[in-house]
Amino acid sequence: MMQSPVEFFRNLPKKQCPECGQPFSEQAESYLIECQECTNKHINK
């Protein structure tokens, strides 16, 4: 059975934060590799 492209992308695993292990959805800032929370922690060092 053929899988539609939409279905394929829907099945892709979510991004996971390497810092806290939380899955998070990719935002417009796709260069982020950590979730918003951990990214803020690094910024507010």
Ligand SMILES: [Zn+2]
């Ligand atoms: Zn995190």
